[in-house]
Amino acid sequence: MPSDALVLGFDTSAAHCAAALVSGDRVLAQAQEDMAKGQAERLMPLLEEVLAQGGAAWSDLAAIGVGIGPGNFTGIRISVAAARGLSLGLGVPAIGVSVFDARAHGLPRPLSVVEDAKRGMVYVQSFGPDSAPSLSALEDVVISGHVTGTGAVLLGSLPLAPVMPLAVAIAQIAGNRLATPQPRPAPLYLRAPDAAPSNDLGPVMLS
Numbered sequence: 317m318p319s320d321a322l323v324l325g326f327d328t329s330a331a332h333c334a335a336a337l338v339s340g341d342r343v344l345a346q347a348q349e350d351m352a353k354g355q356a357e358r359l360m361p362l363l364e365e366v367l368a369q370g371g372a373a374w375s376d377l378a379a380i381g382v383g384i385g386p387g388n389f390t391g392i393r394i395s396v397a398a399a400r401g402l403s404l405g406l407g408v409p410a411i412g413v414s415v416f417d418a419r420a421h422g423l424p425r426p427l428s429v430v431e432d433a434k435r436g437m438v439y440v441q442s443f444g445p446d447s448a449p450s451l452s453a454l455e456d457v458v459i460s461g462h463v464t465g466t467g468a469v470l471l472g473s474l475p476l477a478p479v480m481p482l483a484v485a486i487a488q489i490a491g492n493r494l495a496t497p498q499p500r501p502a503p504l505y506l507r508a509p510d511a512a513p514s515n516d517l518g519p520v521m522l523s
Contacts, residue, residue: 321494322376325487326363326398327383328355328391329415330466335362336483337370338491343484344370356394377408381490383482384412385504386431386439386449392503399501411490412501416441416449418486419465422479426461430468430475438467439506451506 322344326335333355336346345366351358367373382399385392396412403410416429420443431439433451440457441449454470468475478485 321378321491322370322372323379323381323487323491323494324363324367324377325381325383325413325483325485325490326359326395327415327418327483327486328359328395329383329385329387330391331388333358333362334481334483335359335366336481336487337366337372338484338487340491341488343480344372346481346484348481348483355391359394359398374402374406377406379408379490379494380406380410381413381486381488382410382501383418383486384414384501386433386451386506387415389503389505392505396501396503403500409494409498410501411493411498412504413486413489414441414449414504415439415482416443417489418482419478421485421489423464423476424462427476428459428461428463428465430457430459430463430465430471430473432465432467432470433507437507438470440467449504449506 320339322339324337331352332348332350334348337344347366380399380402382395399410419429420427426444428442433439436454438452440452462476463473464476
């Protein structure tokens with residue numbers, strides 16, 4: 317795959333709708349809108365706008381990059397379902413990228429990514445010998461080395477700023493992974509849902 321391949325990356329795993337179009341290290345267009353709800357209705361129009369800003373069409377894309385969480389259950393399902401549908405329709409791979417990998421992109425090691433999981437809990441992944449992601453109580457988290465992420469301040473740590481916006485990192489990581497076969501994107505859930513299921517039909521996940 318050429319290094320200038322066009323990759324569209326997006327994420328709705330938190331209270332935002334974010335997208336970016338990249339070609340290798342070049343960021344052609346990007347946008348992020350904060351929203352607590354409405355991602356399902358806003359995502360596709362936002363992707364169209366980012367493509368137009370970058371002077372590209374759907375048919376120009378070499379791959380789709382999508383944020384798989386952890387984060388908001390419904391938001392993750394919206395993006396993953398959209399990525400799978402676009403992959404099928406366009407005939408290009410969809411590549412899942414965790415929030416941990418995106419936050420850590422371009423930052424020095426050793427590094428721990430800590431994301432706020434609410435109610436005194438955080439999602440943690442350390443990039444080192446033991447890199448498995450986990451859900452932990454604040455008081456149980458032990459950090460060595462650098463730290464970044466939305467939950468870093470909860471630990472009293474001074475976080476490293478991300479090198480690039482989340483959607484840009486997702487798109488670039490997806491582009492870097494094009495050279496090797498990748499599994500279909502699937503949500504990364506580290507906790508069970510604590511809300512009753514909605515009566516409304518959610519996005520269909522293709523198996």
